[in-house]
Amino acid sequence: MVKNFKMLPPDKIKEELAIWEAEWNLRKSLNPNARVIDAKLKQLKCVLNKTKIPTSNYMINAISANSLYNELKYLSKVKKIGYKIELMTNPVSDYIKIFKKHESTFDDKKYWKELAYVYILQNYRKIPYSTFYKLFSSKRKYRDVLMTKEEKKILTALPDYITIYRGGSVDEEVSKKYGISWTLNRKIAKNFQKVKAIRDKKVMKVFEMKIHKSQVIAYFNQREEDEIIYIHKHK
Numbered sequence: 001m002v003k004n005f006k007m008l009p010p011d012k013i014k015e016e017l018a019i020w021e022a023e024w025n026l027r028k029s030l031n032p033n034a035r036v037i038d039a040k041l042k043q044l045k046c047v048l049n050k051t052k053i054p055t056s057n058y059m060i061n062a063i064s065a066n067s068l069y070n071e072l073k074y075l076s077k078v079k080k081i082g083y084k085i086e087l088m089t090n091p092v093s094d095y096i097k098i099f100k101k102h103e104s105t106f107d108d109k110k111y112w113k114e115l116a117y118v119y120i121l122q123n124y125r126k127i128p129y130s131t132f133y134k135l136f137s138s139k140r141k142y143r144d145v146l147m148t149k150e151e152k153k154i155l156t157a158l159p160d161y162i163t164i165y166r167g168g169s170v171d172e173e174v175s176k177k178y179g180i181s182w183t184l185n186r187k188i189a190k191n192f193q194k195v196k197a198i199r200d201k202k203v204m205k206v207f208e209m210k211i212h213k214s215q216v217i218a219y220f221n222q223r224e225e226d227e228i229i230y231i232h233k234h235k
Helices: 010-030 032-050 058-075 083-090 092-105 109-121 127-138 149-157 170-175 186-200
Strands: 161-169 182-183 204-212 216-220 226-228
Touching: 010 032, 010 058, 010 161, 032 058, 083 092, 092 109, 092 127, 109 216, 149 216, 161 170, 161 186, 170 204, 182 186, 186 204
Parallel strands: none
Antiparallel strands: 161 182, 161 204, 182 226, 216 226
8 A cells, every 4th residue: 555665763753744744734624534644643643652762662663653654645645545445544343334335336245255354353342233134134146255164164064953142132132133143152152241241231141042054144253252143033
């Protein structure tokens, strides 16, 4: 993305940044990427502040500052920020939102590959049930590319009927609108039950369900959670 990377001392970056920021403030109202660029600028300043006092992390922070500075200059010049750059310049908690913004531009295989990518990286930010239901219920072809080759092998090797577990709110049991994330491992579901109870301050329980393997949307294990994506058909 950034060409001709040149390593600068943090003090030199601060000196150049002061000039760059003064110019940027005059023209940012005309730039459609202003929000992203301002966020990157704030991040760069934070890293530069860490270089004021020499520590064992000084070199790491210096390299990070150079990388952010080059990204900042690049982003201020491009007319439109595409999907990949938007992912790179936003927190993972926004990945699903960014995916939804760009999904109409994807072909079928890219849709499923990118959905798997942003779903696995998202940091459990509370996302509406309807969002995941719609995304994973898509009728697009090649849904199997959600999984890696190893994950496909594991799913294929499972018996026809499997027992899955989920740590979730008792509200799900009442509405029958269970979340899509389940697991083959009851201990993992139990752990999620405890984490969610503390996080959401609600009564949680472990749900158990026996389903046919054909009902599984995908099996993910990149987070080592034996995760089963399953959409319960509620009435």
